[in-house]
Amino acid sequence: MANDNANQNTDKKNSGKTVSPALARSVSLHLEGKHREALKELNTAIENGEESAEIFSANARVTSWLIEEFSRSASARAASWSDSGRRRLIVLI
Numbered sequence: 001m002a003n004d005n006a007n008q009n010t011d012k013k014n015s016g017k018t019v020s021p022a023l024a025r026s027v028s029l030h031l032e033g034k035h036r037e038a039l040k041e042l043n044t045a046i047e048n049g050e051e052s053a054e055i056f057s058a059n060a061r062v063t064s065w066l067i068e069e070f071s072r073s074a075s076a077r078a079a080s081w082s083d084s085g086r087r088r089l090i091v092l093i
Helices: 002-015 021-031 035-047 053-080 083-092
Strands: none
Touching: 021 035, 021 053, 035 053
């Protein structure tokens, strides 16, 4: 019974709120694997004054995903380099 009441309260809270079109497009792009485009959509929304918690949260999630992807890619490339290539990478860092 308590769960039913919690679900009804959640439904009431969300029923009057519309989802940002930019957020919806961003989520769709992210799910399609177009992460940079999703981030551009969110950044444009922020620049246009859409400063909701949902927009900032989505922006942080997509940014975090892109950073992790870059890190995985860099690690994979570094693992395939020769010892001299690794030394150069260390010097650059």
